[in-house]
Amino acid sequence: MAWANKVLRVNLSDGTVTDEPLNMDWARQYLGQRGLASKYLVEEIDPKCDPLGPENKLIMTTGPLTGTMASTGGRYSVVCKSPLTGAIACSNSGGYIGAELKNAGWDMVIFEGKSPRPVYLYIENDHAELLDAAAIWGKSAWETDKILHRTHQDPQLRIACVGRSAEAGCFYAGVINDLHRAAGRSGVGTVMAAKNLKALACRGTRGVGNIKDPLRFLQATEEGKRVLRENAVTGQGLPQYGTQVLMNVINEAGAMPTRNMRETQFEGAHSISGEAMHEPRKSDGRPNLTANAACFACTIACGRISTVDKEHYTIQNKPQYWGNSGGLEYEAAWALGSDTGVDDLDALTYANFVCNEDGFDPISFGATVAAAMELYDLGLITQAQTDGIEFKFGSAEALTQAAELVAKGEGFGKDLGLGSKRLCEKYGRPELSMTVKGQEFPAYDPRGIQGMGLAYATANRGACHLRGYTVASEILGIPEKTDPLSTEGKPELVKAFQDATAAFDSSGLCLFTSFAWTLDDVAPQLDAACEGEWSAEKLLEVGERVWNLERQFNLTAGLTSKDDTLPKRLLEEGANVGPAQGKVNELGKMLPHYYEVRGWDSDGVPTSETRQRLGLA
Amino acid sequence: MKITLKLFATLGDLLPQGASANAVEVEVRDGCTPNEIIDRYQVPRELAHLLLLNGVFVDKSNRDKPIVHAGDTVAVWPPVAGG
Numbered sequence: 199m200a201w202a203n204k205v206l207r208v209n210l211s212d213g214t215v216t217d218e219p220l221n222m223d224w225a226r227q228y229l230g231q232r233g234l235a236s237k238y239l240v241e242e243i244d245p246k247c248d249p250l251g252p253e254n255k256l257i258m259t260t261g262p263l264t265g266t267m268a269s270t271g272g273r274y275s276v277v278c279k280s281p282l283t284g285a286i287a288c289s290n291s292g293g294y295i296g297a298e299l300k301n302a303g304w305d306m307v308i309f310e311g312k313s314p315r316p317v318y319l320y321i322e323n324d325h326a327e328l329l330d331a332a333a334i335w336g337k338s339a340w341e342t343d344k345i346l347h348r349t350h351q352d353p354q355l356r357i358a359c360v361g362r363s364a365e366a367g368c369f370y371a372g373v374i375n376d377l378h379r380a381a382g383r384s385g386v387g388t389v390m391a392a393k394n395l396k397a398l399a400c401r402g403t404r405g406v407g408n409i410k411d412p413l414r415f416l417q418a419t420e421e422g423k424r425v426l427r428e429n430a431v432t433g434q435g436l437p438q439y440g441t442q443v444l445m446n447v448i449n450e451a452g453a454m455p456t457r458n459m460r461e462t463q464f465e466g467a468h469s470i471s472g473e474a475m476h477e478p479r480k481s482d483g484r485p486n487l488t489a490n491a492a493c494f495a496c497t498i499a500c501g502r503i504s505t506v507d508k509e510h511y512t513i514q515n516k517p518q519y520w521g522n523s524g525g526l527e528y529e530a531a532w533a534l535g536s537d538t539g540v541d542d543l544d545a546l547t548y549a550n551f552v553c554n555e556d557g558f559d560p561i562s563f564g565a566t567v568a569a570a571m572e573l574y575d576l577g578l579i580t581q582a583q584t585d586g587i588e589f590k591f592g593s594a595e596a597l598t599q600a601a602e603l604v605a606k607g608e609g610f611g612k613d614l615g616l617g618s619k620r621l622c623e624k625y626g627r628p629e630l631s632m633t634v635k636g637q638e639f640p641a642y643d644p645r646g647i648q649g650m651g652l653a654y655a656t657a658n659r660g661a662c663h664l665r666g667y668t669v670a671s672e673i674l675g676i677p678e679k680t681d682p683l684s685t686e687g688k689p690e691l692v693k694a695f696q697d698a699t700a701a702f703d704s705s706g707l708c709l710f711t712s713f714a715w716t717l718d719d720v721a722p723q724l725d726a727a728c729e730g731e732w733s734a735e736k737l738l739e740v741g742e743r744v745w746n747l748e749r750q751f752n753l754t755a756g757l758t759s760k761d762d763t764l765p766k767r768l769l770e771e772g773a774n775v776g777p778a779q780g781k782v783n784e785l786g787k788m789l790p791h792y793y794e795v796r797g798w799d800s801d802g803v804p805t806s807e808t809r810q811r812l813g814l815a
Numbered sequence: 816m817k818i819t820l821k822l823f824a825t826l827g828d829l830l831p832q833g834a835s836a837n838a839v840e841v842e843v844r845d846g847c848t849p850n851e852i853i854d855r856y857q858v859p860r861e862l863a864h865l866l867l868l869n870g871v872f873v874d875k876s877n878r879d880k881p882i883v884h885a886g887d888t889v890a891v892w893p894p895v896a897g898g
């Protein structure tokens with residue numbers, strides 16, 4: 199039945215680990231991973247709790263297809279209440295840790311309380327114990343990974359851990375796994391460090407054997423892989439250019455957030471694009487991009503493996519950065535690049551390495567640097583605050599020094615670790631923070647892509663592209679092209695994307711499969727693997743249930759429909775260039791109708807009929 | 816008249832000499848169509864998935880219309896996505 203049917207509960211306050219059966223009634227309703235762990239969280243914590251206090255819980259969770267042979271079936275998520283937003287957080291990551299956890303025989307690990315001293319959790323199949331983390335506390339994620347491999351004398355050990363930024367209280371620290379994969383958004387790493395939990399080190403050799411109908415599963419996953427292989431996006435576009443192919447697309451479409459979203463096209467976009475990553479550099483004739491890479495069981499392999507030019511100022515005399523490491527994905531390249539006005543590909547690649555090394559979200563970091571640059575531009579921050587750094591838009595030096603400071607939580611890095619919202623509030627200009635519910639925007643200006651404005655405003659974890667990626671339809675024509683400048687039909691489109699995404703995120707599969715797969719491709723794989731009957735309709739219903747569950751958590755936590763909004767800049771200042779020139783995001787035209795199609799009242803609260811229909815009453 | 820042609824991702828190899836940053840200025844006849852341009856540079860029509868004229872998407876049914884004017888930018892991609 200694909201679920202391991204076993205949950206590990208770790209009480210960090212008492213230092214105890216116990217196992218318990220998975221709640222199968224909930225699994226039938228919420229499937230797994232994002233949905234199921236959110237259900238556990240909602241049942242077990244007070245949504246009003248202090249996210250950094252012992253009352254918050256942190257759940258590392260797999261989906262039913264995690265660890266199986268389904269393509270991309272290696273995903274896991276970290277679920278908790280977010281310190282960045284005060285809303286529910288769920289950050290999804292690939293790599294190998296999720297599959298390892300599942301192969302050790304666990305569906306999820308629930309961490310509760312707070313350890314009196316730094317610890318890490320060691321799992322080897324059924325065996326789980328908390329170990330002293332004195333030797334790794336204060337170390338980067340990369341050093342932690344190395345030390346734990348050495349300590350346990352096991353090269354196959356998989357590790358998810360926090361870096362120094364999380365220990366220093368950076369509000370957007372993530373959990374790094376397999377060196378350069380991250381449950382990156384919403385500060386889930388900050389919560390982990392606040393619990394004095396440094397790492398999960400896991401080794402699983404049991405396999406995922408309890409598939410409902412193995413032969414049918416083999417056929418269904420094979421068919422799924424054929425669809426991915428024959429689709430031009432998942433078969434060719436993503437492996438070859440990665441997500442970074444979007445840099446020029448979004449820039450040409452005039453929806454490239456630039457210099458803290460003051461502008462909508464970046465003149466340096468080409469220099470930091472996927473195409474530029476393929477071009478040989480002058481110094482050594484090698485391109486930035488070395489190879490593509492895949493997460494566990496993935497047949498797409500969109501990951502980027504890159505080097506920084508050894509002659510670049512950032513890594514001269516720093517041999518630890520001379521090798522290959524996780525390269526730029528579009529979101530990182532945008533935030534570190536166009537949002538800060540920096541067009542130096544090597545500086546961006548280096549800053550991205552540092553984000554991975556010390557575990558902080560490059561989107562939130564880049565956007566916070568951009569906000570700081572605007573405050574500096576306006577004279578509200580001076581070199582007295584920036585440790586003497588000239589914090590100008592376009593300064594690669596400012597960007598890379600800022601990354602080093604946030605990594606260690608030193609000097610101006612403490613301010614930058616607050617995130618854009620708290621930083622702009624501190625310096626008296628909250629309206630300059632390009633955030634929703636306290637979370638920084640991803641790489642699409644909603645003045646040029648109207649549906650994304652609604653998707654950002656209503657995303658349950660704050661501004662996010664991975665909660666309802668209408669860019670697929672509005673710009674890329676997947677599954678059908680819609681006009682990015684029109685609000686027509688967007689509430690329905692946003693809801694459809696949000697619900698389907700929640701289902702994908704609850705399965706153990708990567709959302710990028712959705713460029714080729716619909717839920718009709720996912721359902722046969724789940725149905726062959728999992729107890730019960732799983733159709734596309736049922737999955738969509740699960741997605742809608744998860745969305746409403748998250749919404750209820752947020753409403754109880756104290757968020758209201760007033761939080762379903764966008765920064766003034768995007769609602770009142772027209773785009774400066776491109777097809778959307780002069781246009782603002784017309785959220786007001788879309789939001790009331792969105793509430794209606796969701797079955798919510800005019801205050802954005804799910805009606806009792808909606809709750810009953812979804813079994814949430 | 817002169818226009819700017821941009822071919823991205825795998826289509827970049829089809830750009831004529833003189834191109835830089837995936838863009839080149841080309842001379843085309845007045846009132847030409849997007850399809851004429853992509854045919855001239857041997858971009859297979861089925862690979863011209865995303866075609867933007869000055870940043871605005873042109874769907875396949877409009878690519879035989881004389882909608883390209885002097886100074887315009889035509890940018891073309893094969894099927895791509897990201898996120």
Ligand code: SF4
Binds near residue numbers: 293493497499711
């Ligand atoms: S598509 Fe990319 S991110 Fe998704 S599982 Fe594959 S390599 Fe990982």
